[in-house]
Amino acid sequence: MDLDELRNDCALKQKKGLHIILASIVIWIAVFCVHLTDLPILTKNLLTFCCTAPLLPLSFILSKIIKVDFQNKGNPLTNLGVLFSVNQILYLLIAMWIYPTVPEKMLMVIAIIFGAHLMPYSWLYKSKSYFILSIIIPIAALIIGLKFEPFVLAILMIGFEVLFSILLINEVKKIEK
Numbered sequence: 594m595d596l597d598e599l600r601n602d603c604a605l606k607q608k609k610g611l612h613i614i615l616a617s618i619v620i621w622i623a624v625f626c627v628h629l630t631d632l633p634i635l636t637k638n639l640l641t642f643c644c645t646a647p648l649l650p651l652s653f654i655l656s657k658i659i660k661v662d663f664q665n666k667g668n669p670l671t672n673l674g675v676l677f678s679v680n681q682i683l684y685l686l687i688a689m690w691i692y693p694t695v696p697e698k699m700l701m702v703i704a705i706i707f708g709a710h711l712m713p714y715s716w717l718y719k720s721k722s723y724f725i726l727s728i729i730i731p732i733a734a735l736i737i738g739l740k741f742e743p744f745v746l747a748i749l750m751i752g753f754e755v756l757f758s759i760l761l762i763n764e765v766k767k768i769e770k
Contacts, residue, residue: 601719603668604768606661606665608661609714610761614761615655616647616651616652617707618751621754624747625751628742645703677714684710685703697743698739704750705731709730712727
């Protein structure tokens with residue numbers, strides 16, 4: 594297979610990562626609930642990190658439901674997709690530094706990191722949705738995160754993830770034809 598065929602195979606068999614975006618809706622809902630509480634901000638931030646932990650198990654379960662080849666071992670570009678995700682973990686070190694330093698802005702930093710890490714997937718999956726949202730999410734997260742309470746940002750992120758899921762479903766339908 595040539596490079597374009599490998600990219601198409603990834604996009605089709607992994608449904609452009611839809612299972613992970615669907616799982617992130619659940620994660621952002623949990624984060625929203627945490628930030629609605631009266632807990633101290635440092636506790637909310639710790640719980641926010643905890644909320645992100647089930648992302649992979651949840652996305653694995655969702656991959657079974659929507660019939661996604663979670664590992665797609667036959668395609669060498671799958672490892673590239675994993676590398677794109679692992680890269681985000683390194684950026685979370687910034688969020689860990691923000692945690693005690695400027696705790697009221699930690700969720701904003703996490704949202705910016707999440708949004709920005711989507712850009713390489715626009716190439717992998719040949720997706721305009723990934724590209725556009727990888728730019729819009731960090732900018733919107735910065736603006737909303739600077740002006741509003743973290744729970745407002747969490748609502749925004751839920752909205753983005755729902756929209757993103759709808760856009761990906763439409764993109765996947767087009768490539769399945």
